[in-house]
Amino acid sequence: MFCYQCEQTAKGEGCTNVGVCGKQSDVAALQDLLVYALKGLALHAVEGRKWGVNEREVNVFTCEAIFATLTNVNFDPDRIVQLIQHFYTWGSRGFASAQVFRPSFPIMCLTCW
Numbered sequence: 770m771f772c773y774q775c776e777q778t779a780k781g782e783g784c785t786n787v788g789v790c791g792k793q794s795d796v797a798a799l800q801d802l803l804v805y806a807l808k809g810l811a812l813h814a815v816e817g818r819k820w821g822v823n824e825r826e827v828n829v830f831t832c833e834a835i836f837a838t839l840t841n842v843n844f845d846p847d848r849i850v851q852l853i854q855h856f857y858t859w860g861s862r863g864f865a866s867a868q869v870f871r872p873s874f875p876i877m878c879l880t881c882w
Contacts, residue, residue, distance in 0.1 A: 770794030774838070792844050799849040800838040806856045807834055830855065 770785060770793075777789045787793060814827050834852045837843045 770797050772797040774800070793846075796844045796846050796849065799846055799853065803834055803849055803853050803856070804838055806853060807831055810856060 770787070772784045772788050772792060774797075784790075784792070788797065810827065810831060814824070814831070817823070834856070837849065837852060843849070
């Protein structure tokens with residue numbers, strides 16, 4: 770585990786065993802994976818906007834999901850897993866902007882992470 774998400778981090782450098790806030794290593798890893806997924810989603814959303822595509826569902830999900838990682842109040846691993854699974858719904862069906870443009874960057878692969 771390595772977590773440096775909040776102002777409570779050990780010595781201001783990051784927590785390595787368990788979070789000073791009580792976060793466990795499994796939750797820290799899931800939050801890291803969710804942030805990685807959101808970075809990929811953001812790349813697609815930004816590229817889509819260049820083509821006139823702006824999906825409200827993607828925007829709302831991104832805000833909700835990133836908020837779940839920014840506030841040290843959601844240490845429920847099941848909730849973080851739900852958010853990651855929701856992210857995968859765009860991978861399986863492709864969000865509308867993927868139909869409109871061909872991204873100029875590689876598609877992010879969570880299973881490779």
